[in-house]
Amino acid sequence: MKPKPHxxxxxxxxxxxxxxxxxxxxxxxKITKTAVSQICQSVGFKTxxxxxxxxxxxxxxxxxxxxxxTAVLYSNASNRTQSNIFDIINSLHDMSSVRxxxxxxxxxxxxxxxxxxxxxxxxxxxxxxxFSDEIPFAKPIPxxxxxxxxxxxxxxxxxxxxxxxxxxxxxxxxxxxxxxxNKCGDRCEKKRKGELVLWEKSDLVGGGIxxxxxxxxxxxxxxxxxxxxxxxVERGRVRFRIGEVGGAQKGGVLxxxxxxxxxxx
Amino acid sequence: MNNxxxxxxxQQQQSSEARHDDxxxxxxxxxxxxxxxxxxxDELVEHYLAKSGFQCPDVRLVRLVAVATxxxxxxxxxxxxxxxxxxxxxVVKDKRDKQQKEKRLILTMEDLSKxxxxxxxxxxxxxxxxxxxxxGMDPASREE
Numbered sequence: 001m002k003p004k005p006h007x008x009x010x011x012x013x014x015x016x017x018x019x020x021x022x023x024x025x026x027x028x029x030k031i032t033k034t035a036v037s038q039i040c041q042s043v044g045f046k047t048x049x050x051x052x053x054x055x056x057x058x059x060x061x062x063x064x065x066x067x068x069x070t071a072v073l074y075s076n077a078s079n080r081t082q083s084n085i086f087d088i089i090n091s092l093h094d095m096s097s098v099r100x101x102x103x104x105x106x107x108x109x110x111x112x113x114x115x116x117x118x119x120x121x122x123x124x125x126x127x128x129x130x131f132s133d134e135i136p137f138a139k140p141i142p143x144x145x146x147x148x149x150x151x152x153x154x155x156x157x158x159x160x161x162x163x164x165x166x167x168x169x170x171x172x173x174x175x176x177x178x179x180x181x182n183k184c185g186d187r188c189e190k191k192r193k194g195e196l197v198l199w200e201k202s203d204l205v206g207g208g209i210x211x212x213x214x215x216x217x218x219x220x221x222x223x224x225x226x227x228x229x230x231x232x233v234e235r236g237r238v239r240f241r242i243g244e245v246g247g248a249q250k251g252g253v254l255x256x257x258x259x260x261x262x263x264x265x
Numbered sequence: 266m267n268n269x270x271x272x273x274x275x276q277q278q279q280s281s282e283a284r285h286d287d288x289x290x291x292x293x294x295x296x297x298x299x300x301x302x303x304x305x306x307d308e309l310v311e312h313y314l315a316k317s318g319f320q321c322p323d324v325r326l327v328r329l330v331a332v333a334t335x336x337x338x339x340x341x342x343x344x345x346x347x348x349x350x351x352x353x354x355x356v357v358k359d360k361r362d363k364q365q366k367e368k369r370l371i372l373t374m375e376d377l378s379k380x381x382x383x384x385x386x387x388x389x390x391x392x393x394x395x396x397x398x399x400x401g402m403d404p405a406s407r408e409e
Contacts, residue, residue, distance in 0.1 A: 028312050035305045036338055040372055042304075043342040045349075048372035056341065056377060059386055064310065064334045068317035082320050085295070088329055098385035117287045125329070126294050128336045129301050137306040169320065 033057045035137055042135050067091050081169050089116050096121050295325045303331035310334075337384075344380035345372055352376075 036057045040048055070091030075083040093107060093116075102120035109115060116122070164174070303310075307324065310331045314321075321327070349370060378388040 028309060031306065031309050035309070035335075038304050039335060039338045040342050043339055044346050044370060045342065045372045046370045049374060052372045052374045052377045055374065055381075055388055056338065056372070059341070059381060059388075060334055060338045061313065063337050064305075064313045064330065065317050067330060067333060068314045068319040072318045072320075082322075083326070084321070085291070085326060085329065088326060088333075092333055099383065117291055125333055125336055126290075128339075129294070129297055129332055132339075134302050135304045136302045137304060141306050141308045 029057065029061065031137075031141065032061055036060055038135055038138065042133070063095070067095060070094050086116060089119075089122055092121050092125075093119060295329075298325045298328040298332070301328065301332065303328060303335050305331045305335055307331065341377070341380050341384060342372070344383060345376040346370070348376040348379050349373070 033053060037048060037053055040053070040056070067088070068091075071083045071087040074087040074090045075081070093101070093104070097104065103115065103118055106115050107119060307327055310327050314327065314330065349372070374388070381388050
């Protein structure tokens with residue numbers, strides 16, 4: 001019995017994920033940290049304080065996310081779900097408006113979007129790409145399940161994605177199963193073509209989807225009360241008499257309806 | 266009238282030419298992004314973009330966002346480096362003076378917060394206790 005706890009500890013040790021990547025966001029943060037430290041090194045820093053590096057990483061992450069969110073806002077404002085380069089440039093202008101940039105005053109003068117491409121923000125990025133040295137990331141990142149890119153979205157298979165059209169955003173759930181609406185339609189049509197069915201027995205009462213077992217009792221009771229319920233069965237004559245009821249009401253004419261199934265009044 | 270119409274047509278021609286040039290420059294820039302490998306990997310940028318609700322199948326735009334972020338970080342780091350270099354050096358009467366000068370290039374919270382304040386980011390972050398000068402001065406252990 002004694003070695004059991006020992007075994008357990010070993011098991012736990014192996015089951016525990018390494019502390020380096022506890023969750024996807026932590027993993028992403030660590031990768032960003034590596035990239036930021038690479039950039040710092042390329043700028044000329046020899047060492048960094050841990051707190052400074054983490055702060056810069058955090059700011060870089062926030063910068064990226066704000067850039068993306070602003071671009072999404074711009075694209076949504078022009079009734080699009082997908083963003084394009086002008087949305088990104090617009091959001092870059094918004095982000096750099098704190099410092100100010102050349103060409104910022106004439107940004108909104110031209111509607112055709114020419115002035116967007118002539119601002120110094122875009123030109124600076126162009127020259128950055130042209131003149132700065134490439135520093136590729138230290139290690140290739142596995143593009144697998146380690147980072148769940150769309151945690152909130154419904155997992156879809158590739159076939160399904162292809163079949164449902166590219167214009168439908170990926171975060172939308174899939175259409176309900178065809179059987180849920182196709183079968184129902186068939187059933188309704190069959191009923192319509194066939195003989196008349198009581199309302200109690202129709203799909204409307206039975207829920208339309210299920211077999212309607214839970215409503216069987218009610219419909220059976222109705223059947224009994226109405227004497228079969230089927231219109232085809234012969235019935236007695238029904239008469240209504242309209243007449244006065246003397247005395248009690250003040251000269252009012254009361255219409256009394258007294259159906260009699262027997263045929264006698 | 267003729268003069269004004271001709272000048273108008275000239276202006277239109279010029280603007281169309283300018284637009285053509287801009288389009289060509291944009292296309293060229295986007296093409297150059299395909300060959301450029303940013304330090305921030307595409308997978309990471311895609312992760313953050315998806316988190317923010319950004320949808321675009323074009324890799325070049327992902328690269329553009331990566332480049333913009335990289336440029337921002339590089340600019341901040343350069344400013345911090347300038348702050349670091351502009352600070353008066355501590356008087357060190359040591360034989361290994363050159364080595365000390367090299368080791369002085371440390372990204373500290375003080376320089377970083379000064380650099381970030383120029384970009385509209387007010388950082389108020391407590392330094393870690395682990396950020397003692399001894400840990401900062403050791404390049405072998407601290408360099409990442």
